[in-house]
Amino acid sequence: MESFVWEWGSLLLRWLHIVAAMAWIGSSFFFMHLDTSLKRTPDIPVGEGAAAWQVHGGGFYEMRKYFVAPEHLSPDLTWHKWQAYTTWLSGFVLLAWIYYAQSRLTLIDPAVMDLSAPAASALGVGALALGWLIYDRICRSKLGESETGLAAVGLLAITLVAFGFSQVFSGRGALIHTGALMATWMAGNVFFIIIPNQRKIIAALLKGERPDPSLGKQAKQRSAQNNYLTLPVVLMMIANHYPMLFGSKATIPLIVALVTFSGAVIRFFYNVRHADHARSPWWAWAVASAGLAAAFVLALVGSAGGRSVLGLPPQAEGPPVTTLAAATPPDHVVELVAGRCAMCHAAEPVWDGIGVAPKGVRLDTAEAIGRQAEAIRLHVVLTHNMPPNNVTEMTDEERGVIAAWLENTAR
Ligand code: HEC
Incomplete structure (x- = not known):
């Protein structure tokens, strides 16, 4: 309330x-x-x-x-x-x-x-x-x-x-x-x-x-x-x-x-x-x-x-959005996102002070995460905007795991 x-x-x-x-x-x-x-x-x-x-x-x-x-x-x-x-x-x-x-x-x-x-x-x-x-x-x-x-x-x-x-x-x-x-x-x-x-x-x-x-x-x-x-x-x-x-x-x-x-x-x-x-x-x-x-x-x-801090190769051009949009992540990515993001980005968020999934972005199922692939790239890999001020303490290695998923999917 x-x-x-x-x-x-x-x-x-x-x-x-x-x-x-x-x-x-x-x-x-x-x-x-x-x-x-x-x-x-x-x-x-x-x-x-x-x-x-x-x-x-x-x-x-x-x-x-x-x-x-x-x-x-x-x-x-x-x-x-x-x-x-x-x-x-x-x-x-x-x-x-x-x-x-x-x-x-x-x-x-x-x-x-x-x-x-x-x-x-x-x-x-x-x-x-x-x-x-x-x-x-x-x-x-x-x-x-x-x-x-x-x-x-x-x-x-x-x-x-x-x-x-x-x-x-x-x-x-x-x-x-x-x-x-x-x-x-x-x-x-x-x-x-x-x-x-x-x-x-x-x-x-x-x-x-x-x-x-x-x-x-x-x-x-x-x-x-x-x-x-x-x-x-x-x-x-x-x-x-x-x-x-x-x-x-x-x-x-x-x-x-x-x-x-x-x-x-x-x-x-x-x-x-x-x-x-x-x-x-x-x-x-x-x-x-x-x-x-x-x-x-x-x-x-x-x-x-x-990107270079993460040890990723510079990316001249992003992979096609369509490939990514439908990309279903592997289980270890789903688990990672559940641990770092889904407390806020869920149908029923459990994070104190968050009543509905922020901006309507839900990340509580593999399919939902797949749909947000481009947004996740922007907010987690290209910038560190999410988690907000890193409240859930996501590590650089974990960002690397997400980045690797997005890269692989693109190829
Ligand atoms: C503590 C709660 C919390 C956690 C944890 C969290 N977010 Fe968010 N997220 C928010 C809030 C609040 C907003 C809305 C920000 C705003 O209004 O600008 C948001 C917005 C977003 C958006 C939409 C941004 C936009 O402007 O369209 C995406 C995508 C997103 N988060 C992805 C993630 C991912 C991926 C993670 C995990 C790595 C994550 N979030 C973790 C609270 C959270």
């Missing part, structure tokens, strides 16, 4: 988190687009504001932006902040739900560092808080004055963060924490900088004073940072479902750097394009593709490294 409650909690939290994130990122995209598409208009003095026209849902919108503030402010102001707060709060609870409450399965990999559950959670939360403080300092420093400089330092920081996390957490734990820190920067930018600055601007206006223009500029800097972080963050959030990305501790930081870079370059393309279609920087796609191709190669190298 308890495990069903955990599963439902996880489902509902994830639902909320995804919907809130869609609303937040949607508004971030919208306002970046709006800002870049603004054109001068005769009825707003030069340098004071601009306007853009849009058509949507059968009507026309004339959007006007006042760079500092209009003379008369409407009392009906829509604030855009709860999308960000809800995304961060639901994300944090989800992180705690999956990675802190069930850390033995998800966060702690004794082969990386044998942390206790409280230590692992404290390390995760502490890193998020410290990571925000350092990031905020960097943005306020001299470096923050140059947009390109800040982007370069940001990319370096993200790479170092991924490296740090990969030294203490499981691969998926490292990726989700890297993403969570980037998301904390984004939400922190809204909560600590953008919204407070907007409040100060409004307070000055109400007093009949001219607001300090640097407040608006600082808010704009952080909002642009958020915009560039959106695509990489979303990738980090789904990355933990793709063990190829964290097959090797050594390749994690570079893979993170490459996908972050590529995601930001794709955002750059759209930001320029929205300002002026004729100037669309098509080269950005070539650069982003090159970055992603490099990440792909690294992910391959990462798992090939795993």
Whole structure:
């Protein structure tokens, strides 16, 4: 019963988190687009504001932006902040739900560092808080004055963060924490900088004073940072479902750097394009593709490294899936899997906290194991994603036995 409650909690939290994130990122995209598409208009003095026209849902919108503030402010102001707060709060609870409450399965990999559950959670939360403080300092420093400089330092920081996390957490734990820190920067930018600055601007206006223009500029800097972080963050959030990305501790930081870079370059393309279609920087796609191709190669190298540790010959091309899919394993493989996997992957799992076979993958009969041959290759041989953090202490020799079965079947 308890495990069903955990599963439902996880489902509902994830639902909320995804919907809130869609609303937040949607508004971030919208306002970046709006800002870049603004054109001068005769009825707003030069340098004071601009306007853009849009058509949507059968009507026309004339959007006007006042760079500092209009003379008369409407009392009906829509604030855009709860999308960000809800995304961060639901994300944090989800992180705690999956990675802190069930850390033995998800966060702690004794082969990386044998942390206790409280230590692992404290390390995760502490890193998020410290990571925000350092990031905020960097943005306020001299470096923050140059947009390109800040982007370069940001990319370096993200790479170092991924490296740090990969030294203490499981691969998926490292990726989700890297993403969570980037998301904390984004939400922190809204909560600590953008919204407070907007409040100060409004307070000055109400007093009949001219607001300090640097407040608006600082808010704009952080909002642009958020915009560039959106695509990489979303990738980090789904990355933990793709063990190829964290097959090797050594390749994690570079893979993170490459996908972050590529995601930001794709955002750059759209930001320029929205300002002026004729100037669309098509080269950005070539650069982003090159970055992603490099990440792909690294992910391959990462798992090939795993193979050589096992003493297996490098495999240029996997054997045909069809042969493997129908391959019924010999008895010693069935026994091995029963001892290392079937306590979770069975019709009625006996592992504490597992209520149904995870992801519907059952490994309790020879036939069922045969059907999962390709998945077993991916999660046990090519990567060490299963058993999760090696909770059932599968040895390298045993992985070798499974690998040999898959090889033989292929021939
Ligand atoms: C302690 C419980 C446990 C043990 C033992 C275990 N698994 Fe899993 N397995 C899980 C969980 C939990 C998931 C779901 C992971 C997720 O949601 O990303 C999973 C997922 C999988 C998947 C599907 C992955 C996907 O993303 O589609 C495969 C295949 C798999 N396990 C194979 C194995 C094999 C083979 C073994 C034994 C060598 C094994 N597992 C041992 C808990 C376990």
